[in-house]
Amino acid sequence: MNPISQLIELFSKFPGIGPRQAKRFVYFLLSKDAEFRNELSGALARLSEEVSQCSSCFRYFQRSGGEEKICSVCSEDDRDKAMLMVVEKDVDLENMHKAGIWNGFYFILGGAIPVLEKEPAKKIRAKELFYAIQDRAKNNGLREVVLAMNANSEGENTAIYLLKILEPLAEKYSISITSLGRGLSTGTELEYSDKETLKDALSSRR
Amino acid sequence: MNPISQLIELFSKFPGIGPRQAKRFVYFLLSKDAEFRNELSGALARLSEEVSQCSSCFRYFQRSGGEEKICSVCSEDDRDKAMLMVVEKDVDLENMHKAGIWNGFYFILGGAIPVLEKEPAKKIRAKELFYAIQDRAKNNGLREVVLAMNANSEGENTAIYLLKILEPLAEKYSISITSLGRGLSTGTELEYSDKETLKDALSSRR
Amino acid sequence: MNPISQLIELFSKFPGIGPRQAKRFVYFLLSKDAEFRNELSGALARLSEEVSQCSSCFRYFQRSGGEEKICSVCSEDDRDKAMLMVVEKDVDLENMHKAGIWNGFYFILGGAIPVLEKEPAKKIRAKELFYAIQDRAKNNGLREVVLAMNANSEGENTAIYLLKILEPLAEKYSISITSLGRGLSTGTELEYSDKETLKDALSSRR
Amino acid sequence: MNPISQLIELFSKFPGIGPRQAKRFVYFLLSKDAEFRNELSGALARLSEEVSQCSSCFRYFQRSGGEEKICSVCSEDDRDKAMLMVVEKDVDLENMHKAGIWNGFYFILGGAIPVLEKEPAKKIRAKELFYAIQDRAKNNGLREVVLAMNANSEGENTAIYLLKILEPLAEKYSISITSLGRGLSTGTELEYSDKETLKDALSSRR
Numbered sequence: 001m002n003p004i005s006q007l008i009e010l011f012s013k014f015p016g017i018g019p020r021q022a023k024r025f026v027y028f029l030l031s032k033d034a035e036f037r038n039e040l041s042g043a044l045a046r047l048s049e050e051v052s053q054c055s056s057c058f059r060y061f062q063r064s065g066g067e068e069k070i071c072s073v074c075s076e077d078d079r080d081k082a083m084l085m086v087v088e089k090d091v092d093l094e095n096m097h098k099a100g101i102w103n104g105f106y107f108i109l110g111g112a113i114p115v116l117e118k119e120p121a122k123k124i125r126a127k128e129l130f131y132a133i134q135d136r137a138k139n140n141g142l143r144e145v146v147l148a149m150n151a152n153s154e155g156e157n158t159a160i161y162l163l164k165i166l167e168p169l170a171e172k173y174s175i176s177i178t179s180l181g182r183g184l185s186t187g188t189e190l191e192y193s194d195k196e197t198l199k200d201a202l203s204s205r206r
Numbered sequence: 207m208n209p210i211s212q213l214i215e216l217f218s219k220f221p222g223i224g225p226r227q228a229k230r231f232v233y234f235l236l237s238k239d240a241e242f243r244n245e246l247s248g249a250l251a252r253l254s255e256e257v258s259q260c261s262s263c264f265r266y267f268q269r270s271g272g273e274e275k276i277c278s279v280c281s282e283d284d285r286d287k288a289m290l291m292v293v294e295k296d297v298d299l300e301n302m303h304k305a306g307i308w309n310g311f312y313f314i315l316g317g318a319i320p321v322l323e324k325e326p327a328k329k330i331r332a333k334e335l336f337y338a339i340q341d342r343a344k345n346n347g348l349r350e351v352v353l354a355m356n357a358n359s360e361g362e363n364t365a366i367y368l369l370k371i372l373e374p375l376a377e378k379y380s381i382s383i384t385s386l387g388r389g390l391s392t393g394t395e396l397e398y399s400d401k402e403t404l405k406d407a408l409s410s411r412r
Numbered sequence: 413m414n415p416i417s418q419l420i421e422l423f424s425k426f427p428g429i430g431p432r433q434a435k436r437f438v439y440f441l442l443s444k445d446a447e448f449r450n451e452l453s454g455a456l457a458r459l460s461e462e463v464s465q466c467s468s469c470f471r472y473f474q475r476s477g478g479e480e481k482i483c484s485v486c487s488e489d490d491r492d493k494a495m496l497m498v499v500e501k502d503v504d505l506e507n508m509h510k511a512g513i514w515n516g517f518y519f520i521l522g523g524a525i526p527v528l529e530k531e532p533a534k535k536i537r538a539k540e541l542f543y544a545i546q547d548r549a550k551n552n553g554l555r556e557v558v559l560a561m562n563a564n565s566e567g568e569n570t571a572i573y574l575l576k577i578l579e580p581l582a583e584k585y586s587i588s589i590t591s592l593g594r595g596l597s598t599g600t601e602l603e604y605s606d607k608e609t610l611k612d613a614l615s616s617r618r
Numbered sequence: 619m620n621p622i623s624q625l626i627e628l629f630s631k632f633p634g635i636g637p638r639q640a641k642r643f644v645y646f647l648l649s650k651d652a653e654f655r656n657e658l659s660g661a662l663a664r665l666s667e668e669v670s671q672c673s674s675c676f677r678y679f680q681r682s683g684g685e686e687k688i689c690s691v692c693s694e695d696d697r698d699k700a701m702l703m704v705v706e707k708d709v710d711l712e713n714m715h716k717a718g719i720w721n722g723f724y725f726i727l728g729g730a731i732p733v734l735e736k737e738p739a740k741k742i743r744a745k746e747l748f749y750a751i752q753d754r755a756k757n758n759g760l761r762e763v764v765l766a767m768n769a770n771s772e773g774e775n776t777a778i779y780l781l782k783i784l785e786p787l788a789e790k791y792s793i794s795i796t797s798l799g800r801g802l803s804t805g806t807e808l809e810y811s812d813k814e815t816l817k818d819a820l821s822s823r824r
Binding site for chain 1: 293294295297298301302304305306307308352354356357358384385386387388389390391392393394395396397398399400401402403404405406407408409410411412
């Protein structure tokens with residue numbers, strides 16, 4: 001296959017990229033010298049070689065040379081072992097971490113469960129989360145799991161599913177399972193708010 | 207002045223309407239028969255004749271024939287006189303009222319105070335609010351005022367200003383002054399949330 | 413009917429205006445004093461009283477006091493009576509006139525014919541155009557009719573229809589019927605051009 | 619440097635890609651298996667190895683195994699050697715070629731000259747075009763060069779520059795230098811057209 005066509009096809013699979021922009025990418029790459037393309041290839045190779053998935057929170061991280069299995073965030077000594085926050089994606093963890101407001105541990109589900117999904121367990125790391133919580137309950141005194149899902153139908157559906165499968169653990173080990181508070185987020189205007197948001201905002205007024 | 211040009215100029219003052227769309231409006235009106243234009247003129251005249259501003263909540267409402275000064279919402283018997291919600295605009299009241307989740311009374315400020323505004327009192331019905339609260343405290347057992355501002359900088363600035371001028375009243379009559387709860391509103395995604403929203407959502411988790 | 417609801421309904425019929433913006437218009441009008449609303453009503457009344465449709469080109473124009481039936485453009489002495497340009501709408505005439513590049517007369521069709529329209533004659537001033545051309549041929553030495561339609565499917569469909577009904581006249585009075593030239597318009601990029609445009613641009617190269 | 623950060627940086631250089639989408643690309647690549655990344659690397663390598671720039675029209679093309687220097691379009695036997703079309707970019711050639719309306723040869727400038735550019739010759743293959751035309755005039759009976767620039771200010775500026783440097787050749791070898799015709803392109807509406815387009819459309823009516 002023509003490498004130009006092949007690259008257009010590959011780039012078309014990138015999130016948010018259609019065939020037209022994929023083609024632009026290829027012409028862009030052709031207009032750059034071979035060094036740029038080599039740098040790109042090199043970085044791709046290093047992605048496979050140097051980046052691992054953290055065995056604790058499941059985020060992708062660069063190993064600092066050795067064979068460590070735990071990312072830098074999960075390795076921090078002063079994190080509160082009693083607290084675990086469950087997020088959907090790597091970028092969610094990143095944004096929350098950058099905000100500097102959470103001192104517990106993280107767990108990345110790897111996605112969310114669409115409404116009416118027939119095999120919810122396959123969409124996210126449900127089993128891994130179960131065992132992670134069990135383990136943290138037994139060994140680390142886990143007291144609270146915060147389900148930090150997006151405030152959309154997939155996120156809500158995911159939270160409902162997780163509540164169901166985590167209930168036995170929560171009961172057995174006396175763990176609170178909480179969700180992020182709902183209300184007006186920055187920029188929200190009353191004129192355009194749905195009933196749910198207004199109700200949440202009203203009931204959590206203070 | 208040419209009535210076509212005059213109408214273009216008047217429509218250009220409408221919110222969100224530029225000269226090009228204003229011109230479309232005029233050609234649209236010309237393409238309709240005189241009856242449509244008469245109906246529009248008639249409705250405008252009736253707006254001046256039949257619509258009043260409620261002397262209690264300051265919303266615009268149609269008088270039902272008589273000379274009543276109080277709108278239908280403020281006239282409802284089963285509203286809780288101990289509760290008052292302060293909103294910025296008529297549409298805010300409308301949206302909140304439609305949601306059917308508030309059983310107290312309303313007060314419309316008529317706007318919000320821009321940050322760095324030099325004459326904040328002129329931007330909103332500050333004095334009217336002060337006297338309304340004083341009156342409700344004396345005669346109706348008012349216990350709580352909810353400042354239901356938009357979650358943007360103008361709304362926050364307005365709330366800060368109102369808190370300051372309402373403090374003496376609140377103290378004298380033991381009125382709680384609250385604000386709508388902050389957190390994730392419907393549709394909010396963690397990836398794109400600012401620190402403030404994440405912090406509010408985390409601290410109001412449950 | 414409530415004048416607020418009535419006005420929302422009327423404004424919702426304006427081109428490009430949905431119920432939400434219609435409501436904003438009404439609150440905007442309520443926030444202005446009665447004088448503004450009176451000015452609007454007055455301009456609407458004057459639209460009916462002072463604006464006529466030109467009996468020659470069919471555009472709307474303000475009569476300058478008297479009972480004249482011909483607009484200022486059609487009244488200009490130095491226009492070339494041998495040339496007639498047919499456009500779809502008032503704004504097309506306006507934009508062409510503003511460009512100052514056409515010295516003949518105009519005729520406004522009042523619209524265009526959608527593809528597959530079953531009663532094309534009812535969509536535009538077809539009969540009026542026929543008689544206007546016949547009259548100009550007999551009395552004014554008309555030599556050319558430029559069909560200045562938009563370069564979209566409706567415009568092309570309209571031109572095809574007009575060519576068919578005007579053919580007998582064109583033959584009888586030796587009138588050329590032309591169309592605006594196709595090619596690259598300002599801003600057109602080759603990368604995004606369709607075959608038709610490229611072909612037209614190539615065949616009209618110079 | 620962290621391969622994740624390095625890739626984000628590299629993807630941010632792609633046309634139309636900001637840091638946020640670049641990051642999504644990297645997480646997308648991490649979520650795919652190593653095979654996908656290898657395929658991408660492989661295609662990049664083959665781009666350097668198998669793709670050449672045509673020595674005639676300067677487009678990028680895949681060599682079919684051997685060491686050929688001329689692309690498939692320039693190799694077609696039945697192309698008219700008397701005709702040359704000059705375009706800005708590879709995609710312009712592609713789109714024109716796909717339209718199937720040009721039977722001459724092509725030349726890709728590799729860009730356009732911004733207005734007020736101080737070193738225009740460095741922005742495009744000006745010298746290469748000069749020699750290509752000289753060569754085609756001497757050896758192939760070249761009669762016409764079509765400057766097929768985009769109809770924007772850069773394209774016009776480029777055409778003006780090319781006309782100036784090609785004039786001596788045009789005169790010496792009696793070559794016509796033409797430009798694509800201007801007028802209404804598909805979709806153009808009279809209401810929104812600028813004076814230039816209306817004028818071109820009017821003067822090229824037929």
